[in-house]
Amino acid sequence: MGALLVTLDHPHVTVSDEDRARFEALVAGHLDGLYSSALRLTRNRTAAEDLVQDTFLKAWRSFRTFQAGTNARAWLYKILMNAYIDGYRRSSRLPEEVDQEDIGDFYLYAKAQESEEYRKAGDPEEILLSQVMDADVKDALEQVPEPFRAAVILADLEEFSYKEIAEILGIPVGTVMSRLYRGRRHLQRLLWDYARRAGYARDEIGLRSQVPP
């Protein structure tokens, strides 16, 4: 995998040391973030590593067109998302979607509020949040179908603005919002199941007393 990079016929024949240093500073600082996002997108360490490597290779090739002073992080994520969409997404066809419009935007909070069991045990929101903390949130996020997951990753993990996400994904802001909100509805629905499971597991190993009174 790595050997590929060294043998590639590189277009930058007259690249300066200064370019190299600038590029290195720019990419090295975002490497962990890019890798985290790549992992949540591809759900696989090898694929994530390939995707990030592909990203900085493409970034290096187009570095000359990159204008100093523009949003470097958004530029890198745009390259990452394009590479992901081009080569890593298993199918370009959108999955048949079960519309979760009917569950409302704030499923978890509604569940906490209406749960008799949580109310009896004390502070419902507190209990639910501690169960989410114990749950496999990464796995839940990775179950959110595309293209909704990408929007959630960019907004909720990377904290890009709607406008930046629109630019990164090449879609209108209105589409960003609808993908993001649908992705969040999916995630909340999944987190409820995951949190419940984590709660049962904790009860079984006798740690019930750690739930705040």
Add this chain to the structure above:
Amino acid sequence: MSEVDCNVVLERLWVFLDGEADEALYRELEAHIEACLHCRNHVDFERRLRAVIQVKCKGEQAPLALRAALDRLLSGSQ
């Protein structure tokens, strides 16, 4: 002066939490939320939930092989 009640807060909550409400709307929502225990609880829950999601899903460390590949790319190009 428009009427911001609990339903309006609920409708605009993502926009509010995402910092995407324009200033006038943001101030109206914020004023209601500060005064309304019900909405304040909800906002607090969603903020904490998002923080949990971030803590659990971010913070992966790029493998050393990836840093090495970056170094090779930069030292390999003349």
